Amino acid sequence: MAETRTTDRQERKYDFHGRKNNRDCPEFSHDGYISINDLRNALQDDTNVQQIQSDLRNNARHILRYLTNILEYPNPVDFHISEVTHVTDEKSSDQISESGGFKAYGDDDEKFSWWSLKIDEKSIEAAEQRYLEKVFPNRSEEQKEKQDEFLNKFATSPAFHIKESRYGTVRFSFPLNEVMKTYKEQMCGGQEDPVLREYKTMFYQQEIMYVVLVHSPKHNERFDKFPRIKNVDYEGNQIVWKAQENQIVWKAQAISNAIKFKLNLNEENKMADIEPVYRQYYVWDHVCLAFHFDGVLKFTKEDLKKSKTHCELSEKNCLKRNK
Structure with missing residues (x-):
């Protein structure tokens, strides 16, 4: 059962958007909610990253360095x-x-x-x-x-x-x-x-x-x-x-x-x-x-x-x- 859920997550298609917000900062969004684990997996997929505007792509990759697996901590x-x-x-x-x-x-x-x-x-x-x-x-x-x-x-x-x-x-x-x-x-x-x-x-x-x-x-x-x-x-x-x-x-x-x-x-x-x-x-x-x-x-x-x-x-x- 767990393997099926993992496969479903991997096959799921995400709709990401990138822009500069009114504070002139790179901002990315996804309609609806996506968990941090699913976000980590999605941003490692070139197909998903390519949905984001090309001038912001490097920033989309940059967030991955803060999404690495970490030590045990209270969650959720x-x-x-x-x-x-x-x-x-x-x-x-x-x-x-x-x-x-x-x-x-x-x-x-x-x-x-x-x-x-x-x-x-x-x-x-x-x-x-x-x-x-x-x-x-x-x-x-x-x-x-x-x-x-x-x-x-x-x-x-x-x-x-x-x-x-x-x-x-x-x-x-x-x-x-x-x-x-x-x-x-x-x-x-x-x-x-x-x-x-x-x-x-x-x-x-x-x-x-x-x-x-x-x-x-x-x-x-x-x-x-x-x-x-x-x-x-x-x-x-x-x-x-x-x-x-x-x-x-x-x-x-x-x-x-x-x-x-x-x-x-x-x-x-x-x-x-x-x-x-x-x-x-x-x-x-x-x-x-x-x-x-x-x-x-x-x-x-x-x-x-x-x-x-x-x-x-x-x-x-x-x-x-x-x-």
Whole structure:
């Protein structure tokens, strides 16, 4: 059975696209979601690479050096997230305050307002416990008490940076249920729930981003080719939408872009421990929500002010440089 699945993956045809994005960076995408392992295999195939624009081909090959097999590390790790964040620069922050909300930017179908998952220390601690319950389902209370924290040693990619950002110095943070409720009222007529779909896997030199498309049901026909994200958990999916809990479940495959530890799982005493290793660079993945709409997604001035905080700009950031 396993051999059949491997053969199916090898024969699967992928549809990759390459372009320079609005930040003038090489960007590749695949409609729908593709796992990191399948992406690694696909980019080793000349047939797939040739689909990407010729001027970006070398960059497509370049990502492979970050997709090498690595030492044992926590994978996958389930994060249950109920808060989202939109980070921007000071100028755009002033425009958000003036307009009373967030605008969607882009052309036609790709007109979005972009949000990220906000993952704090408590979310990492909870994910660690879920991971341990999965690998050691019958731990005793004594074993649980003896277990030292370890996931925070691996959860070090930009996806977990709360105090800094690659996108600017102003962060707006909202509970996910509040954003979804506001979107439903203003963009879905208040009657039907927003639709969530597996939109794209976007990848760069070291970064892999899974895009969740959020749209009004009136656009179902337009986006019908993208699989719907449902409240169903099955092996192999990257994202689950738990509507009743107002949570996104992200099954992270690569939580560190610079791995400094090896994970050891001791089956005998049902404990996990780590040991330092020579640093190895790897891809890192994360999730973004792309809300599709025209106009402005409005919030009260009080809510905007309350949600607004400042953060440091990451040394490696995505802001345009002056030429």
